[in-house]
Amino acid sequence: MRHPQPDDPDIPLIELMALWPQTIPVFVRHRMLCVGCLVSPFHTVTDACAEYDLDEGEFLAELKMAIGMA
Numbered sequence: 001m002r003h004p005q006p007d008d009p010d011i012p013l014i015e016l017m018a019l020w021p022q023t024i025p026v027f028v029r030h031r032m033l034c035v036g037c038l039v040s041p042f043h044t045v046t047d048a049c050a051e052y053d054l055d056e057g058e059f060l061a062e063l064k065m066a067i068g069m070a
Helices: 013-019 021-029 045-051 056-067
Strands: none
Touching: 013 021, 013 045, 021 056, 045 056
8 A cells, every 4th residue: 555645746636635634725825726626636736736837846845844744
């Protein structure tokens, strides 16, 4: 059984937020509508960053900081 990581390119946003709810404020702070979005079971961090024109590396660093992995 794999142990997902927040920087796993295949983890859907809905799973990421379920595993680490402390990441939700990061999405909200960036005014992203991913929380509760019907597409979140299919979108990844990569997809969301592309959609919102965010630097993926910086965004992942923020997520990891929120989780306490930074």
